[in-house]
Amino acid sequence: MTKIAVIVGSTREGSFNRALGNLAIKALESHGATVADVDLATFDLPLYSAAIEANAFPADAERLKALFAAQDGLLFVSPEYNGSLPPLLKNAIDWASRPTGGESLVALTAYRGKATAVMSASISPFGGLRGLMHLRQILSTIQTLVIPEQVLVPNAHAAFDADGNLTEALPATLIDMTAARLVAVARALAA
Numbered sequence: 104m105t106k107i108a109v110i111v112g113s114t115r116e117g118s119f120n121r122a123l124g125n126l127a128i129k130a131l132e133s134h135g136a137t138v139a140d141v142d143l144a145t146f147d148l149p150l151y152s153a154a155i156e157a158n159a160f161p162a163d164a165e166r167l168k169a170l171f172a173a174q175d176g177l178l179f180v181s182p183e184y185n186g187s188l189p190p191l192l193k194n195a196i197d198w199a200s201r202p203t204g205g206e207s208l209v210a211l212t213a214y215r216g217k218a219t220a221v222m223s224a225s226i227s228p229f230g231g232l233r234g235l236m237h238l239r240q241i242l243s244t245i246q247t248l249v250i251p252e253q254v255l256v257p258n259a260h261a262a263f264d265a266d267g268n269l270t271e272a273l274p275a276t277l278i279d280m281t282a283a284r285l286v287a288v289a290r291a292l293a294a
């Protein structure tokens with residue numbers, strides 16, 4: 104079974120990215136993945152600080168890192184904040200990038216060699232495109248292979264019906280294409 108974690112970069116009640124993440128989870132499962140739904144609200148992660156790290160590596164940072172390390176692929180579904188990704192998500196990515204247990208500085212055991220993909224829902228007409236460009240760059244820096252497919256849901260406040268489904272066919276189709284490719288690439292890289 105191909106294992107994929109879905110990480111949603113918003114913990115807001117009524118989050119559009121959570122709605123998008125839920126659809127992505129169903130699509131990934133339909134393509135044969137076993138999905139770990141990562142709710143960042145359930146991880147107690149302080150803002151990264153070298154002093155905190157040196158004193159005692161936070162238990163939840165280690166838990167998040169271990170969860171990522173156990174996957175074949177990672178899907179990030181994130182809002183755009185001021186043209187980039189929210190600090191909630193960057194902080195989580197940063198903690199899980201840190202070496203633990205005598206690893207080398209660049210071990211990147213949570214990330215190296217994994218397939219990743221990105222999606223964003225935004226209330227703007229641009230669908231969070233700028234945030235995803237930054238996220239792609241970060242995911243490459245930490246040695247993951249970011250697939251070219253991606254999903255943008257613009258005007259997110261009007262994009263979902265009461266059941267959390269997308270009203271437009273195009274983004275719904277892109278979720279399926281992106282999920283299929285992520286599972287295929289993650290499986291191939293893990294083989």
Ligand SMILES: Cc1cc2nc3c(=O)[nH]c(=O)nc-3n(C[C@H](O)[C@H](O)[C@H](O)COP(=O)(O)O)c2cc1C
Binds near residue numbers: 114115182225227
């Ligand atoms: C600090 C902050 C900055 C934001 N900057 C952007 C932005 O640059 N581009 C954008 O499309 N939306 C921006 N937004 C609006 C978000 O798209 C909107 O709040 C969205 O609902 C957040 O995603 P969520 O529903 O998953 O929480 C910003 C929101 C906040 C709180």
